[in-house]
Structure formats: C-alpha cells, structure tokens
Amino acid sequence: MKRKDEMPNRFLPREKHSHPLAYFPDYKSSIKRSPQKELLKFPTTPSEESGPVFSPSIIGELDNNLILNHADDGKSAIGQRLLVFGTVRDQHGRPIPDTLIEVWQANAGGRYRHKNETYLAALDPNFGGCGRMMTDANGNYEFHTIMPGAYPWPNGPNSWRPAHIHFSLFGEAFAQRLITQMYFEGDPLIGLCPIVAAIQDEKAVERLIAPLVMEKTVPMDCLAYRFDVVLRGREQTLFENRPEGL
Amino acid sequence: MKKNTLLEETASQTAGPYVHIGCVPNFAGLQTVTKTDLGNSLNIDAFGGQEITIQGKVYDGDGASVLDALIEIWQADGFGIYPRGNTDIAMPSNAYTGWGRCASNLETGEFIFKTIKPGKVIFNQDQYQAPHITFWIVARGINIGLQTRMYFAEEAEANKTDPVLSSIKDQSRVQTLIAEKTSNGNYRFDIHLQGAQETIFFDF
Ligand SMILES: [Fe+3]
Numbered sequence: 001m002k003r004k005d006e007m008p009n010r011f012l013p014r015e016k017h018s019h020p021l022a023y024f025p026d027y028k029s030s031i032k033r034s035p036q037k038e039l040l041k042f043p044t045t046p047s048e049e050s051g052p053v054f055s056p057s058i059i060g061e062l063d064n065n066l067i068l069n070h071a072d073d074g075k076s077a078i079g080q081r082l083l084v085f086g087t088v089r090d091q092h093g094r095p096i097p098d099t100l101i102e103v104w105q106a107n108a109g110g111r112y113r114h115k116n117e118t119y120l121a122a123l124d125p126n127f128g129g130c131g132r133m134m135t136d137a138n139g140n141y142e143f144h145t146i147m148p149g150a151y152p153w154p155n156g157p158n159s160w161r162p163a164h165i166h167f168s169l170f171g172e173a174f175a176q177r178l179i180t181q182m183y184f185e186g187d188p189l190i191g192l193c194p195i196v197a198a199i200q201d202e203k204a205v206e207r208l209i210a211p212l213v214m215e216k217t218v219p220m221d222c223l224a225y226r227f228d229v230v231l232r233g234r235e236q237t238l239f240e241n242r243p244e245g246l
Numbered sequence: 247m248k249k250n251t252l253l254e255e256t257a258s259q260t261a262g263p264y265v266h267i268g269c270v271p272n273f274a275g276l277q278t279v280t281k282t283d284l285g286n287s288l289n290i291d292a293f294g295g296q297e298i299t300i301q302g303k304v305y306d307g308d309g310a311s312v313l314d315a316l317i318e319i320w321q322a323d324g325f326g327i328y329p330r331g332n333t334d335i336a337m338p339s340n341a342y343t344g345w346g347r348c349a350s351n352l353e354t355g356e357f358i359f360k361t362i363k364p365g366k367v368i369f370n371q372d373q374y375q376a377p378h379i380t381f382w383i384v385a386r387g388i389n390i391g392l393q394t395r396m397y398f399a400e401e402a403e404a405n406k407t408d409p410v411l412s413s414i415k416d417q418s419r420v421q422t423l424i425a426e427k428t429s430n431g432n433y434r435f436d437i438h439l440q441g442a443q444e445t446i447f448f449d450f
Binding site for chain 2: 011012013014015018019020021022024027028029030031032033034035036037039040041042043044045046047048050051052053054058060062063069070089090091092093102103104112113114115116117128129130131132166168174175177178179180181195196198199201203204205207208228229230231232233
C-alpha cells in the first residue's frame with residue numbers, strides 16, 4: 001500500500017432509495033431497533049475497502065444442496081425441488097468471483113429448524129435449512145433446495161411472511177457486506193409484507209423477486225429461479241484507462 | 247469522461263431472528279455443513295500480537311438487550327495491515343484472519359471476541375487512522391446492517407487526530423465509540439441502538 005495506484009478505490013455511497021427505511025413502524029421490531037440519530041456520513045477508508053477472503057476449501061461437497069445436506073442416506077427433504085441460481089456483480093456490472101454466499105430458509109411447511117421457533121408446522125427430519133457456496137470465476141452461483149413455505153409471524157394480528165430465502169453476501173470488501181431476502185415470482189404475500197414494504201422503491205422490491213426460468217429447469221427433477229445480486233461499486237477514477245476497470 | 251450507467255444495488259432485508267441457521271449453524275444446533283462456525287476464531291495464535299478480549303451487548307430503545315443479534319468485526323493486525331492486504335491470504339489458514347463473527351447469547355445477549363489489538367491504519371498518503379475495529383450488527387428489526395467502530399481509550403493522542411472521530415460534530419457522542427477497559431487486555435463495548443447513549447452508526 002505504498003503507491004497510490006495500489007490503494008483500493010473508495011466505494012460509491014450507498015443508494016438510499018434502493019434500501020429499506022431503518023425505522024418502519026409497520027414492521028414492529030424496527031421501532032425500537034433502528035437508530036434515531038442521523039448516521040455519520042464518511043467516505044470509505046481502507047478499513048471498509050478491504051474485507052475477509054474465504055478459501056474455497058471451507059465448502060463441503062453438499063453445502064450447496066439443501067435437499068441432501070441434512071438428509072439421512074438415501075433420503076431427501078420434502079418439498080417442491082428447486083434450483084436457485086444467479087450472478088453476483090458490482091454496480092459497474094463486473095462479476096464478483098470467489099465470494100462467499102450463505103443461505104438459510106424455512107422448510108416446505110414454513111418452519112425453521114431453530115430453538116426459538118414455535119410454529120406448529122412439522123419439522124422435516126431430512127431438512128436443515130442451511131447452505132453455502134462460493135461464486136465461480138464469473139460471479140455465478142447455484143444451489144439446490146426446496147420451496148420454503150410461507151409462515152405466520154407475530155407482527156400484526158395475522159401477519160404472514162411470503163416464501164423467501166435469506167442470503168448473506170460478503171463481496172470483495174466489508175463495505176459491500178449485505179444480508180437480504182429472495183422472494184418468488186407470483187407470490188401474493190409479497191405485497192402484504194411490511195418487511196418488504198420498508199423498501200420504498202418499487203423497482204428495488206422487484207429486484208428481490210426471483211423469476212421462474214424455464215430454460216434452467218431440469219425435466220423430471222426441479223424448477224429453477226434466478227436471483228441476481230448487485231453489490232456496491234467502487235469509484236473508478238484511478239483506473240479509468242485500464243480496459244478491465246479495476 | 248464517459249459517464250457510466252450504474253446498476254442499482256440489491257436491497258438489504260432484515261437478517262430476522264433465525265440468522266443463526268445460515269451464519270452460525272453450529273450455534274443453532276445444526277452441524278449440517280461444518281463442524282465449526284466461520285469467524286469463531288480469528289486465529290490470534292498465528293499472530294502473536296497483544297491479545298485482547300472484547301465483550302458487550304446490543305441494547306434496544308427500551309434498554310433491553312437484543313438476544314438475536316449477530317455481530318461481525320473486521321480489523322487490521324498489530325501492524326495496521328488488513329489481512330487481505332495485497333497478498334490475498336485466504337482463510338482459514340495459518341494467518342491471523344482479522345474477521346470475527348459472534349451471535350449474542352440467546353439468554354443474556356452477551357457477545358465476546360478474542361482478538362488482538364490492531365495497529366494504526368493508513369488513511370491516505372500522509373495520514374493514519376487511530377487503532378479501531380469495525381463492527382457490523384444485524385438482527386430482527388434491523389433492516390440494513392449497522393456499521394460502527396470501536397476505538398481504544400488509551401489511544402487518546404491517536405484518537406484526537408483520527409479523521410473519522412474528528413469529523414464528528416457532536417463531540418459528546420464520541421465516547422459511544424470508545425471501549426471501556428475493564429482490566430488489562432479486557433474491553434467492554436456496548437452498542438445502543440437508540441436512546442441517550444445511542445451509538446454513532448456510520449454511513450460509509
Ligand atoms: Fe425468514
């Protein structure tokens with residue numbers, strides 16, 4: 001980090017409109033858990049422009065197969081079989097290779113495998129609900145799972161979460177750290193969910209809704225949904241002459 | 247200069263109360279994908295720097311401790327170098343990782359990190375940042391991960407000239423970013439989401 005061109009570039013500021021409001025009273029838990037004072041705005045420094053790098057060796061053979069990774073030998077999870085796939089890019093459209101993605105979700109009945117879970121839907125002995133993977137050299141990822149069920153939650157008198165898969169992404173710098181949720185095309189519960197509605201920009205909501213992609217479905221096996229992710233991009237001033245960008 | 251058309255960022259969504267399943271599965275009782283949770287250890291033995299322990303809780307607007315928080319830290323090593331540096335050290339390896347992850351205790355809300363004290367970190371060609379640790383907090387009710395920093399009280403000189411700390415207009419709030427030294431090598435860093443002691447969170 002001696003020469004200026006070895007310093008990582010700053011990140012573009014986060015796009016406020018693309019993200020949910022921190023304080024959104026319709027989502028009750030946000031009332032007491034959102035900062036009330038203005039955030040301190042500061043350009044990124046090397047502390048945010050760097051981030052952990054994970055070795056592909058941490059990924060086991062079945063880590064990206066939630067149908068099988070918690071199942072007994074010869075068994076598989078109950079539910080509609082799915083392939084979820086997509087590309088992780090930055091705002092400049094550059095794929096982000098070799099980055100860790102962690103996913104978790106409820107089972108086909110809408111129940112999580114968790115100590116604090118009290119929903120009456122049954123546990124599936126062959127479904128854990130947890131998986132992870134690294135993007136490949138082109139920023140692509142995919143995993144097999146089952147369609148999560150919608151579930152009720154204690155927000156209003158009768159609140160239901162649309163079917164969703166939680167995603168955690170690292171990107172290439174801590175400034176890009178993101179946790180989000182993927183929804184499914186055509187789910188009528190999306191429009192009723194205050195967690196979704198905390199995002200004010202309809203287009204930003206649409207980008208969280210994965211479309212069915214028939215070309216990627218596997219006949220006699222699974223349906224396929226595409227979920228592409230865009231993480232913050234860096235300012236590009238220092239590297240504008242290089243053909244590949246940064 | 248050509249103006250780029252930028253893609254729009256993917257929206258954040260809350261990690262929810264069951265973040266443990268995906269991020270610390272063993273903590274959640276799931277040995278499905280791995281025997282140890284990522285970020286459990288920062289591999290401080292590999293480094294041999296000054297070992298420190300950081301303990302704390304996350305408090306909500308009622309002063310109740312948040313029992314479902316997931317906290318991550320990212321920091322430089324004792325020389326002020328981020329582990330990735332220019333060398334692409336992949337984790338886990340024999341190297342100090344600089345990255346830790348801890349779920350709040352489900353009953354007490356307490357989190358704990360065993361790490362090393364970071365050195366001063368470069369800011370630009372001629373300026374350094376005071377030793378600090380970046381914190382990232384998610385939980386049910388937090389719609390977008392909260393970013394803050396922990397600084398060290400005994401680094402008063404460095405803190406005074408730190409570019410981030412000195413940019414804070416209300417200097418009375420700076421103390422929300424300074425860990426309390428409870429004994430040699432042990433620090434307490436509580437995070438207040440709201441209220442009179444609300445922690446300064448960053449829009450980096
Ligand atoms: Fe959920």
